Amino acid sequence: MNELIPLMVIIPIACGLLLNLLHKKDRSIRILAIFVAIVLPIIPLLSNFGLHYFGGHAPLIDNSTLLGTLPSFISNSALAIFHPAITYSYQSLQKLFIFILGIVAFFAIFTSFNETKKVSGPYMFLMFMGTAAVTALLLSDDIFHMYIFFEIAALCQVGIILVSSTKGNYETALKYMILGSIGGPLLLLGIGFLLGAVGSVNITDIVYAIKHNLVNPFSQTFLIGFGLIFFGWLYASGLPPFHTIKSSIYSKALPHSAALLQSFTVITFIALGIVIFRIFSYLPFMKMVILIFSLITMILGVTMAIIQTDFRRIIGFLAVGELGYIGIGIGIGTTLSLTAGIFQAVNEILTTALLFIGFGTVFYLTKTSDMKKLGGLIAQNPKVAIMVLLGGFAMAGVPPFNGFQSKLMIVQSSLNAGFPEIAIIAVLISIITFMTFMKVFHSVYLKPKPQDLQVVNESIPTSTIFSIVILLIICLIIGLFPQLVTDNIYPFVARLI
Amino acid sequence: MGLYDMIVNSFKEVRKKVVKDSATNESVSSALAAELTLISTLLIAAIMLRHFNITLTVVVILGLGLLLTTNMPLIPKIKREQDDSLEKMVFYAILTLGILITVIYWGQTNV
């Protein structure tokens, strides 16, 4: 039933506010947080597809009684088809991503209970508020509504950085906000240009107005609008000019919250990417601009990752570099490449979450993430080390895992679309990702243990091991049966192009 | 200040500089790998210009190849350009914004 669609956003917000109030009572926070974290992935499975109009204002075309009373110049013009209310459109793609986001949020919150000494209400509030904001970003069909939740998600990310007491997190948070205050208002300006040109902020209406050229699509307002929205997209997803700040955000957050932060970024990247693709697909150079920036992301992301010495910073740069693969999928623009790109997004959320939580155990054991001071940790817990190794294989694209399936699809789609260079670069970059991961794994686990390294906590909490195992199993299942995911993506993409 | 003190100070300077980024063989090998990837991927990406016209691609590839190989140790430069200082980040953000808007605006009037 359609009433469940807004619940996907309301429940996390309500739960977040409640947790914020119960700050001191640890037991009730744990119970409520776990309960809602379990409910989150289940809601998308129950509700069926469809549109939800806030305030019940369906387009005039639907209720003919009201249409009859209106004067003729409204009823038979485009105004009858326009959406007066904020509409949420819930399709198979949204179902897939909200389910995956619910799983990652569950594991992030589940591991955070045992790794942090005392449970903090505001921290839970920020995690749930961010999840709700990103879900609304994905569901919404109204571009200004997406801007509001994009700002809320940015503020939640800054809040999560401030709460995690690592060295230098305040400086990074302030840098991120100053850059955000350059990216955010420019995105708002781009939306203002679209609003000025079409008069509506609903994406379906804008696309309708462009297709039936009620408005000259090649006018300067649309082009500058595209430039500004594209710049806002660069900031939101951490593409090149903002990749250093985005990866330092991941490295300054606690490992399990970094897993959630990177899934926020990937879903914001997909949501805004699809909006840009839907509105501006008529522009000849749109695909080329997306391709150029995705290639720069991949190249810079991985080359910067391999020369770092702090392993959280390395995974941060790898996570940003992997966004380039999704950008290639969107940039090439055929149905196969879009499906491959979105499939890669799903895999990237899971594998990067697995890596962050996996290497979070190293940070939990030794409280340091500088690889020069680490070594010989395989003796601590060999099983977790092997699972983290398999997680690295999943990210690098080693066959039985899901990374391989999506990278293979991306290479195939780029070859079919006549871009062999992109296929070569994709393969080269995944080789270097594999090499980066080997370097990290060697210097953290296999290198002889330095004398001055003392292990702070004795054993890794079972909840973390449980989440690593489950995430690995999910990666394996998607790797062996990719059609579980691609069947959800394909109908959405087929209708998109 | 005697000659002896000057020599000791200069040693301290050198030691302080070495400690800051002590080049273990691991960091050198990764820097080499990063350098190779950077040059090869940029050159391969430059081939994609063939969709516009061939002569431009040839010129760009030769120019890029020359540029990259002449100032060969790229990685220290890249690392310095992308450290965490706010001025560099804001500079590159505004530069990208400027390029994006001018190219799109110029593209519309001429294309």
Place this chain on the structure above:
Amino acid sequence: MMDILFDTQLASFFTSAAFIIIGLFAAIFLDNIIKKIIGIAFIEEGANLFLVTLGYKPGGIVPIFLPGMNSEWFAANSAYALPHALVLTSVVIGASTLAVMLAIAMVLYKKHGTLSTSKILGDEK
């Protein structure tokens, strides 16, 4: 230049452009954190002003539908109300972002003892 009707709407577009340019200048070049944050507040204010001027109708009326009005005349003469609804939320977002940034600046002042960005954010040890 004089053939373009220089009315309020065009003038306020220029004002919002001036706000954004001054705000960007301050956010980039000023070294004091609080002044950078003031510059950022001006950028957001400029964007909001731009949105409101989109809906302006020269010589029109405030978009409040009084009972006695004829709907067609009202639709033709009133200012477009959608940007007004959007700017309401975006003004509040600007204020809350400013508040969070000022709070972070206070903490950084307590830790570093100075307000100059180059000393605080410049070189991370």
Place this chain on the structure above:
Amino acid sequence: MIEYVLMIIAILGCILALMQRDLLKAAILTGINGVCVAFLFQFLLAPDVALTQAIVGSAIVPVFLALAAYKTQRTDDK
């Protein structure tokens, strides 16, 4: 005619606020700028936004800035 005067005052206030050495004066000038923009919104036929901007722009933001200047340091140590 009055709105052009308001626009000029707003831009001048904005520039002056950034040139001040004393952060408290900068906060007050931001308030003046907020009031001018609030009046401007009224001239652009947006009374509800003018109300919000009047409260936020001329009261809340200057108070935040003054509080920040009080908690940190008054003069900008150039």
